[in-house]
Amino acid sequence: MEKVIAHVDMDCFFAACEEKKDPSLKGKPLIIGALPEDCRGVVSTANYEARKYGVHSAMPISKAHQLCPSAKYKRPDSIYYKNMSEKAMNALSIFALAFEQVSIDEAYLDITEFSKECLTLQEAARKIKKEVLKETGLTCSIGISCSRYISKIASDYRKPAGTTIVRDVKSFLAPLKISKIPGIGKKSSRKLISYGIKKIGDLAESDTFFLIENFGKSILKLKEIAKGNNNDGVNHQERKRKSASREITFKEDIELESCRNYLSQLSYKVVEDIKKGTFKTISIKMRFEDFSTITRDFSLNYRSSRQKDIIDHSLQLLEKIKIDKKVRLLGVKVSNLDFPKSRQMELDSYC
Ligand code: TTP
Ligand code: MG
Numbered sequence: 001m002e003k004v005i006a007h008v009d010m011d012c013f014f015a016a017c018e019e020k021k022d023p024s025l026k027g028k029p030l031i032i033g034a035l036p037e038d039c040r041g042v043v044s045t046a047n048y049e050a051r052k053y054g055v056h057s058a059m060p061i062s063k064a065h066q067l068c069p070s071a072k073y074k075r076p077d078s079i080y081y082k083n084m085s086e087k088a089m090n091a092l093s094i095f096a097l098a099f100e101q102v103s104i105d106e107a108y109l110d111i112t113e114f115s116k117e118c119l120t121l122q123e124a125a126r127k128i129k130k131e132v133l134k135e136t137g138l139t140c141s142i143g144i145s146c147s148r149y150i151s152k153i154a155s156d157y158r159k160p161a162g163t164t165i166v167r168d169v170k171s172f173l174a175p176l177k178i179s180k181i182p183g184i185g186k187k188s189s190r191k192l193i194s195y196g197i198k199k200i201g202d203l204a205e206s207d208t209f210f211l212i213e214n215f216g217k218s219i220l221k222l223k224e225i226a227k228g229n230n231n232d233g234v235n236h237q238e239r240k241r242k243s244a245s246r247e248i249t250f251k252e253d254i255e256l257e258s259c260r261n262y263l264s265q266l267s268y269k270v271v272e273d274i275k276k277g278t279f280k281t282i283s284i285k286m287r288f289e290d291f292s293t294i295t296r297d298f299s300l301n302y303r304s305s306r307q308k309d310i311i312d313h314s315l316q317l318l319e320k321i322k323i324d325k326k327v328r329l330l331g332v333k334v335s336n337l338d339f340p341k342s343r344q345m346e347l348d349s350y351c
Contacts, residue, residue: 011160169228174201245333
């Protein structure tokens with residue numbers, strides 16, 4: 001492959017984040033979105049156990065409740081998901097010559113150079129997945145091919161935690177349902193099926209004049225994709241890091257006052273992460289024994305890169321917390337980041 005494009009998509013992202021936050025949710029059906037008592041509203045996502053009952057994204061919550069009344073239902077925690085997304089994207093971007101995040105849980109990576117450092121594309125995928133798992137504790141699925149469209153289709157092919165490498169594009173695509181092509185919505189796919197075009201291979205073989213007459217000229221790009229003639233690359237975005245954070249989940253819940261002993265270790269790692277960067281805002285996060293979570297932050301009126309500032313201010317934030325519960329997780333974050341030109345260039349050349 002001349003150009004190697006990967007599409008990475010996190011597995012049942014919102015549900016996986018909730019399972020990470022509260023591991024007791026694992027292995028049982030979990031539905032994120034509206035709650036059944038809301039009556040209205042839809043499913044944002046469901047974990048794979050709930051999907052076995054037919055529950056899927058955008059389904060009315062009342063229908064989901066009929067199909068799977070025993071599931072746990074949770075409202076989305078957008079701030080937490082954005083934080084996890086940021087961690088996943090940071091982890092992914094180090095492998096990419098060009099990097100393009102396209103939604104909260106998916107990105108395109110041009111890994112042409114990185115793949116040369118690996119013996120096989122399977123090994124490249126393994127390393128990327130391992131890094132994402134290390135940084136987020138979550139799994140993702142990867143599709144790799146010479147084109148963004150094909151890689152997007154491929155990342156969905158073996159979910160969850162799958163890797164699909166496509167070399168012979170035409171024969172990979174031919175047996176897939178027409179709806180698998182990004183850009184073909186429900187309406188178009190129904191119309192194509194009504195003309196007997198059920199599989200991507202059928203579209204590839206369809207008469208061009210017939211297609212234009214019935215679907216307009218824009219279908220021709222999709223026909224070219226169906227024929228395997230597409231090598232669109234990654235639209236590179238500059239990636240400026242917005243925050244850096246480190247957390248510890250304790251093996252056994254600890255007393256609140258014992259948290260102070262971990263600030264030095266956490267802040268050291270945070271400073272390592274941003275290297276020569278500077279920050280203005282320092283935050284701490286605590287999750288208690290009952291899984292309730294709080295965050296507190298403080299903004300300096302100057303830029304700092306010093307570990308001591310993080311320790312001093314997180315200690316002050318800690319001392320103001322008067323909650324009589326044991327602590328399960330402690331996190332330290334710095335945000336409002338800035339990097340000197342050379343460091344930004346280093347980051348940019350990485351991407
Ligand atoms: P997706 O990647 O489409 O779905 P997913 O990550 O939950 O599952 P998969 O393993 O199949 O990739 O979407 C990412 C997140 O976006 C998803 O976890 C929840 C949110 N989302 C909605 O809120 N509404 C929707 O209709 C969809 C499709 C997703
Ligand atoms: Mg996903």
